[in-house]
Amino acid sequence: MLSVKSILNIEDLSLEDIDLVLSNTDSFLEVLGRDLKKVPTLRGKTIINLFFEPSTRTKTSFELAAKRMNADLVNFSAPASSLKKGESIIDTVKTIIAMKVDLIIVRHPDSGAAKFIFIKTNIPVINAGDGKNEHPTQALLDLHTIKKRFKDFKKVKVAIVGDILNSRVARSNIKLFKKVGFDVSVVSPPMLLPENMDYFNVDIKNNIDDVIGEVDVIYMLRMQFERHNRELYPSVREYNEYLSLNMDRVSKMKKESIVMHPGPVNRGIEISEEVMNLSGKGSDRLLINTQVTYGVAVRMALLYLLLGQ
Amino acid sequence: MKNNLSEYKNILIKSGKVIDPVRKKEFDSDIFIKEGRISKIDKKIEFENLDIADKNDIFVIDASGFIISPGFVDMHVHLRDPGNEDEEDIKSGISAALKGGITAIACMPNTEPPIDSEHLVKYIIESAAKLDYKIFPIAAMTKKIKGKEITEFGILKRAGAIALSDDGRCVANSRIMYEIMEYARQFKLLLILHEEDYSFSEYGLVHEGYFSSKLGLDGISYLSEDLVVARDIILAKYTGARIHITHVSSKNSVKMIKKAKENDVNITCDVTPHHLFFNDSCLTDFNTNFKVKPPIRSEEDRKAIIAGIKEGVIDAVASDHAPHLETEKNTTFKEASFGAIGLETLFSACYTKLYKQEGIKLPDVISLFTSSPSNILDIESGSLKIGNKADITIFNPDKINKIRKQDFISKSANSPFIGESLFGEVVYTINNGKLVFKND
Numbered sequence: 032m033l034s035v036k037s038i039l040n041i042e043d044l045s046l047e048d049i050d051l052v053l054s055n056t057d058s059f060l061e062v063l064g065r066d067l068k069k070v071p072t073l074r075g076k077t078i079i080n081l082f083f084e085p086s087t088r089t090k091t092s093f094e095l096a097a098k099r100m101n102a103d104l105v106n107f108s109a110p111a112s113s114l115k116k117g118e119s120i121i122d123t124v125k126t127i128i129a130m131k132v133d134l135i136i137v138r139h140p141d142s143g144a145a146k147f148i149f150i151k152t153n154i155p156v157i158n159a160g161d162g163k164n165e166h167p168t169q170a171l172l173d174l175h176t177i178k179k180r181f182k183d184f185k186k187v188k189v190a191i192v193g194d195i196l197n198s199r200v201a202r203s204n205i206k207l208f209k210k211v212g213f214d215v216s217v218v219s220p221p222m223l224l225p226e227n228m229d230y231f232n233v234d235i236k237n238n239i240d241d242v243i244g245e246v247d248v249i250y251m252l253r254m255q256f257e258r259h260n261r262e263l264y265p266s267v268r269e270y271n272e273y274l275s276l277n278m279d280r281v282s283k284m285k286k287e288s289i290v291m292h293p294g295p296v297n298r299g300i301e302i303s304e305e306v307m308n309l310s311g312k313g314s315d316r317l318l319i320n321t322q323v324t325y326g327v328a329v330r331m332a333l334l335y336l337l338l339g340q
Numbered sequence: 341m342k343n344n345l346s347e348y349k350n351i352l353i354k355s356g357k358v359i360d361p362v363r364k365k366e367f368d369s370d371i372f373i374k375e376g377r378i379s380k381i382d383k384k385i386e387f388e389n390l391d392i393a394d395k396n397d398i399f400v401i402d403a404s405g406f407i408i409s410p411g412f413v414d415m416h417v418h419l420r421d422p423g424n425e426d427e428e429d430i431k432s433g434i435s436a437a438l439k440g441g442i443t444a445i446a447c448m449p450n451t452e453p454p455i456d457s458e459h460l461v462k463y464i465i466e467s468a469a470k471l472d473y474k475i476f477p478i479a480a481m482t483k484k485i486k487g488k489e490i491t492e493f494g495i496l497k498r499a500g501a502i503a504l505s506d507d508g509r510c511v512a513n514s515r516i517m518y519e520i521m522e523y524a525r526q527f528k529l530l531l532i533l534h535e536e537d538y539s540f541s542e543y544g545l546v547h548e549g550y551f552s553s554k555l556g557l558d559g560i561s562y563l564s565e566d567l568v569v570a571r572d573i574i575l576a577k578y579t580g581a582r583i584h585i586t587h588v589s590s591k592n593s594v595k596m597i598k599k600a601k602e603n604d605v606n607i608t609c610d611v612t613p614h615h616l617f618f619n620d621s622c623l624t625d626f627n628t629n630f631k632v633k634p635p636i637r638s639e640e641d642r643k644a645i646i647a648g649i650k651e652g653v654i655d656a657v658a659s660d661h662a663p664h665l666e667t668e669k670n671t672t673f674k675e676a677s678f679g680a681i682g683l684e685t686l687f688s689a690c691y692t693k694l695y696k697q698e699g700i701k702l703p704d705v706i707s708l709f710t711s712s713p714s715n716i717l718d719i720e721s722g723s724l725k726i727g728n729k730a731d732i733t734i735f736n737p738d739k740i741n742k743i744r745k746q747d748f749i750s751k752s753a754n755s756p757f758i759g760e761s762l763f764g765e766v767v768y769t770i771n772n773g774k775l776v777f778k779n780d
């Protein structure tokens with residue numbers, strides 16, 4: 032049993048919870064390897080995919096996870112409404128309660144929205160990304176990806192590169208990676224870093240070249256242009272100079288090291304066209320698609336742990 | 341016994357402890373209010389010896405175990421009237437104030453329309469007078485609070501404006517601020533300043549620091565306040581204007597104001613109870629009642645504010661009572677409006693934090709919301725002067741109340757103190773010589 036009723040953030044999860052999620056993820060990966068990729072575990076359960084923000088990947092991933100466990104999943108897409116126009120979040124919440132669903136998957140552009148919905152409904156919630164706050168299922172699937180790759184899982188060195196300030200993936204991943212004992216550093220220029228990094232307690236670098244030869248995992252963040260109120264960084268050219276992953280930098284990486292990205296990649300910004308197009312043996316270290324596969328399994332595990340027991 | 345206690349012309353308060361914030365003294369005494377005026381403060385005043393023909397027209401309050409103070413003064417209140425009477429109006433604001441022991445308030449001009457004209461200043465004063473209450477309107481410094489063109493300082497003062505402020509907005513243009521200070525000096529008008537550099541706060545929701553980083557909430561750096569405090573100190577030194585910085589929130593501001601006072605700048609300042617009470621760790625539940633401007637800052641800032649009070653750098657505490665409807669707060673942190681109510685908790689929050697927890701002497705604590713704001717505003721309130729109309733608040737120092745949403749009588753209930761246990765409960769409020777509030 033998990034110690035929590037909802038998956039809102041990483042801080043609330045105990046190490047036992049994390050182990051439980053990851054071990055169940057392995058079982059569901061086995062299911063996904065079968066010809067008939069479906070189990071009856073959640074028959075009769077209703078899950079709502081409540082998305083206030085456009086999403087294809089995460090939404091589809093949750094939808095697949097729910098359907099492969101025989102749950103009834105409905106999509107509810109609502110534009111994030113401001114107070115004066117459209118439906119307010121509290122009315123959406125009341126509608127959801129009236130629909131008598133068993134679990135809510137929430138994505139919202141405002142930090143804290145998932146917790147808000149859990150407090151107001153008291154229905155289990157999975158946070159599928161709230162503003163700049165957290166994206167805990169992404170962090171769990173990333174952890175699983177790393178765990179499957181490295182035998183000596185405890186000693187992994189990770190560098191997270193890019194827009195830390197506006198990234199919920201960065202927040203969840205740093206918290207989770209630190210929690211399981213990884214050596215974590217971030218690579219980011221001052222304008223893309225939060226003013227105060229005391230909470231995260233990580234090494235801070237400004238140039239990807241400072242870490243590229245030393246880390247086991249290079250985690251490239253997506254530039255969150257949609258969350259910038261104005262141009263924060265001077266240019267793509269300058270980004271490529273200090274922060275992007277190109278062939279030259281890949282060649283300097285440790286032999287067994289891997290490249291991760293939460294997707295979708297801005298080709299030519301975070302990762303160069305050439306690196307993205309690597310094929311054959313050269314592409315072994317690119318785990319971006321593996322992350323997607325594990326994403327479905329992790330979400331199946333979470334649905335099972337929250338609803339199936 | 342009269343049905344309505346406010347009909348009593350004479351009140352005898354027996355056996356209480358009196359706080360005199362002006363002379364910073366506390367002593368056991370009785371007080372007699374005759375025909376609405378404080379007529380006697382004496383160790384023992386015997387009912388039988390009172391020179392009143394109809395003894396039935398004396399209401400006797402047994403104040404043993406209670407503390408008697410001048411009525412409280414709140415120099416920073418948003419009454420939302422005119423324009424947003426669904427959030428608060430003059431009448432409901434007065435009721436909330438009286439429950440909080442407050443007998444005089446200064447109200448801010450960011451109403452709809454803003455109080456930037458003679459007739460609106462008079463509207464406030466006359467509305468309050470009809471309810472037998474003292475509201476001192478603060479008029480806008482610039483037309484429509486847009487920070488562009490200055491208002492009619494002379495006419496506004498003559499109409500009764502007690503001070504000028506663009507509270508809620510900050511005059512961004514330094515030249516205009518300079519002209520405001522120059523012109524205010526001609527009329528000896530006090531300027532009450534909300535200090536905020538918008539280039540640092542435009543998208544911000546909370547104090548920029550440890551918790552904004554952790555929670556992914558956009559931050560408002562203390563630089564937003566510090567830069568403008570520095571500017572206005574420089575301008576006040578140059579112009580000789582009389583300025584008051586309201587709701588100081590950052591440690592650097594406290595430092596700069598201390599220095600400015602040493603350099604004979606004509607400056608005073610206040611803080612809110614919520615900045616005294618909380619630090620930004622309160623944000624972890626995304627409770628929108630903690631969404632205020634300036635933001636609730638770090639523990640370091642909070643401690644600097646407490647130290648500023650102890651050192652006398654901070655002159656007053658004011659509630660910044662800012663009512664908002666449930667719909668404006670019952671939403672995500674980003675969508676929610678800025679502001680918290682405070683009239684009903686001003687006293688108990690200060691009493692709990694400053695007296696009970698910080699051990700500051702009671703007359704010093706009480707002076708922060710009686711004699712001190714009265715001095716700053718230059719009004720006749722906040723003292724127990726013989727012959728004055730009686731404004732007196734009597735409180736039970738030992739009563740502990742758990743603050744509950746449903747207990748507020750303000751039209752709004754957006755209080756950050758909900759759930760807190762606070763010491764000190766107002767038992768009686770005597771306003772303008774009449775007993776108008778009794779806590780049963």
